[in-house]
Amino acid sequence: VSTQSTWVHGHFMNGKAEGQGIEVVAADNEVYIGGMMNGRRHGPGELFQRDHTIDGGILVVTQGFWDNGKRMGDGMVYDTRNNDLIRVDAAEEPNKQASHTIGEASDDEEGDMEEPVAELQTSTGEGTLLTRRMSESLRRRYSITKRELVKLDNKEMLLSGSVNSYVDYMTQLHENMFWSSTTAPTKRILFFQDRFFDLLTKNKRELHESMELDYASVSHYTQKYYTSGNLLIDKYQRILFVVNFADQYWCLAEVNNEDPDQMKFILYDSEPKNRNNPAARSIVILYVLKKYLEMEIADKCCDVKGNQQDTSAYYAKLNEAVFVFENVPTHKNANDSGLFLAKFAECIVFGRDFKFKAADVDKLRKQLRNFHRAISIDLDV
Numbered sequence: 001v002s003t004q005s006t007w008v009h010g011h012f013m014n015g016k017a018e019g020q021g022i023e024v025v026a027a028d029n030e031v032y033i034g035g036m037m038n039g040r041r042h043g044p045g046e047l048f049q050r051d052h053t054i055d056g057g058i059l060v061v062t063q064g065f066w067d068n069g070k071r072m073g074d075g076m077v078y079d080t081r082n083n084d085l086i087r088v089d090a091a092e093e094p095n096k097q098a099s100h101t102i103g104e105a106s107d108d109e110e111g112d113m114e115e116p117v118a119e120l121q122t123s124t125g126e127g128t129l130l131t132r133r134m135s136e137s138l139r140r141r142y143s144i145t146k147r148e149l150v151k152l153d154n155k156e157m158l159l160s161g162s163v164n165s166y167v168d169y170m171t172q173l174h175e176n177m178f179w180s181s182t183t184a185p186t187k188r189i190l191f192f193q194d195r196f197f198d199l200l201t202k203n204k205r206e207l208h209e210s211m212e213l214d215y216a217s218v219s220h221y222t223q224k225y226y227t228s229g230n231l232l233i234d235k236y237q238r239i240l241f242v243v244n245f246a247d248q249y250w251c252l253a254e255v256n257n258e259d260p261d262q263m264k265f266i267l268y269d270s271e272p273k274n275r276n277n278p279a280a281r282s283i284v285i286l287y288v289l290k291k292y293l294e295m296e297i298a299d300k301c302c303d304v305k306g307n308q309q310d311t312s313a314y315y316a317k318l319n320e321a322v323f324v325f326e327n328v329p330t331h332k333n334a335n336d337s338g339l340f341l342a343k344f345a346e347c348i349v350f351g352r353d354f355k356f357k358a359a360d361v362d363k364l365r366k367q368l369r370n371f372h373r374a375i376s377i378d379l380d381v
Contacts, residue, residue, distance in 0.1 A: 007023070007024040007026075008021055008022070008023050008024075008036075008039075009021060009022045009024075010022060010036060016038050016039035017036035017037075017039050017040075018036060018037060018038070019035070019036060020034070020035060020036070021033075021034075021035075021036040023036070023041065028049070029049060029050055030047060030048060030049035031047070031048040031049075032045055032046070032047050032048075033045060033046050033048070034046055034066065035066070037068075038068075040066075040068055040069035041066035041069050041070075041071075042066055042067060042068060042069070043065065043066060044063075044064075044065055044066075045063075045064065045065075045066050046061050046062065046063050047061065047062040047064070047071075047075075048060070048061050048080070049062075051077075051086075054079075054086070058079060058080070058081065059080045059081075060077050060078060060079060060080060060086060061077070061078050061080055062075040062076065062077050062078075062089060063075065063076045063078065064076065075088065075089040075090075076088060077089055144161050144162070144165060144372045144375060147159070148161060148162045148372055149369060149372060149373075152365050152368060152369050152372075153365075153369075155333070155335055155336075155365075156335055157247075157249075157334070157335045157337075157338065158250070158335075158338030158339065158368075160193070160194055160195070160244065162338065162342075162368065162372065163194070163242060163244075163250060163338045163341055163342060164193040164194065164242055165371075165372075165375065166342045166345070166346075166368060166371055167191050167240065167242055167252075167341070167342060167345040168191065168193075169371065169375075170342075170345045170346050170348075170349045171189050171190065171191045171240070171345070171349065173349060174188075174189045174349045187237040187238060187258055188235065188236045188237060188238070189236065189237075189238045189239075189240065189348070189349065190232070190236040190238070190239045190240070191239070191240040191241070191242065191345070192221065192239070192240070192241050192242065193242055194242040194243060194244040194250075196218055196221060196241065196242075197241055197242070197243050197244075197253075197285075197288075198244070199214060199217040199218050200213050200214060200215070200217065200218050200288065200292055201213065201214070201288060202214050202217075205246040207281055207284040207285065207288065208284060209284060209287045211288070213288065213291060213292060213295065215292065215295045215296075215299070218292075219296075219299060222296065222300065223300075231296075231297065231300060231301060231314070232296065232300070233255065233257045233263075233293070233314075236257075237256070237257050237258045238254060238255075238256055238257070238258065238348070239254065239255040239257075240252060240253070240254050240345065240348070241253040241254070241255075241289060242341065243285055245281060245285075248334065249270075249271055249334045249337040250337040250338040250340070250341040251267060251268060251269040251270070251271070251282075251285070251337065251341060252267075252268040252269075252341045252344045252345060253265070253266065253267050253268070253285050253286060253289055254266040254267075254268070254348075255289060255293060262320065262321075262322065263317050263318065263320070263321040263322075264321065264322055264323075264324050265286040265289055265290055265321060265322070265323050265324070266286075266323075266324045266325075266326055267282055267283075267285060267286055267323075267324070267325050267326065268326050268328050268341070268344040269282055269325065269326075269328070270328060270329060270330050270331045270336075270337050270340035270341070270344075271330065271331070271334070271337065272330040272331070272332075282325065283323060286323045290318065290321065293318060294315070294318060297311050297314045297315065297318075298311065301314065326354075327354075328340075328344060328354045329354055329356055329357050329358065330358065331358055331361070332358045333361075336358070336361050339361055339364040339365060339368065340364075342364070342368060343356055343364055
């Protein structure tokens with residue numbers, strides 16, 4: 001779509017850019033790659049432009065969070081030649097926070113802050129605002145119906161939409177904290193739905209260490225995150241993978257790159273029997289993710305010109321990586337594994353210990369039910 005000196009490539013809804021997209025503004029000589037909503041920049045994104053104050057005009061990239069076309073919070077400005085951090089730019093509207101906030105609203109004038117759809121309370125005590133804009137964003141990606149509520153009330157196994165939407169919400173909250181708060185976390189979190197793991201393993205019900213992975217089916221998932229020669233693990237220190245093992249139970253896996261000297265592959269598994277004997281299917285899940293990351297490095301480790309970079313340091317770190325089976329609460333009923341997974345993600349985002357227990361399941365179920373109602377317009381039960 002072209003409008004005078006602006007070109008937009010991506011997904012559209014009612015003639016306006018929606019979701020991930022690329023916006024080229026010829027008049028300003030800039031390129032934006034990131035989230036779009038209602039035709040405007042919205043969500044995490046990267047802005048490429050010339051900085052004529054440095055070496056006659058070098059290409060820099062600003063990483064930040066946009067809300068309704070304006071960048072909220074600080075923007076991290078990097079030199080695309082070497083990925084070095086040059087400076088931190090203040091928000092385009094410094095007195096306004098991103099609309100999807102945690103905790104109390106800002107002191108904006110009445111009418112500036114978007115009215116929340118719901119105020120949700122987590123069982124760890126944090127209050128979270130779910131704004132209409134975030135609710136609509138989640139609703140477009142997940143079809144939450146009365147069937148999900150019935151399964152919650154009947155204590156049945158949760159469906160993908162129930163689990164993925166809540167983990168998505170948690171990671172979005174964390175991303176908003178990263179970009180818009182003066183006390184923002186220094187680490188970034190990314191997550192992939194269970195479909196990612198299903199495609200990678202060809203939906204096989206039996207996993208083993210030497211199995212062949214279908215990398216071609218998932219390689220496009222991460223393409224949008226690669227700019228300036230950065231690898232996924234360079235930009236996101238914690239990458240969460242939702243796993244629905246053979247439609248039998250849910251668990252959460254993580255690639256943790258917070259420690260510059262030690263990469264970890266972590267499994268958060270509430271299945272009791274896997275705690276005493278993790279050498280079976282649990283450990284294979286981590287082997288699969290390690291093998292996937294090896295393939296990802298080989299495929300994506302290129303500079304901005306497409307030239308292959310030196311991958312020896314990445315592979316050396318992978319070879320020294322450790323597998324960790326986190327000591328998390330266990331469920332008494334496999335149907336509750338999805339609830340436990342959602343809670344694991346919540347604790348990770350808020351930096352809380354896993355102090356909940358199987359007896360708290362009813363509270364978790366009510367919490368998830370309230371969330372479903374908040375992001376859906378068709379749930380009137």
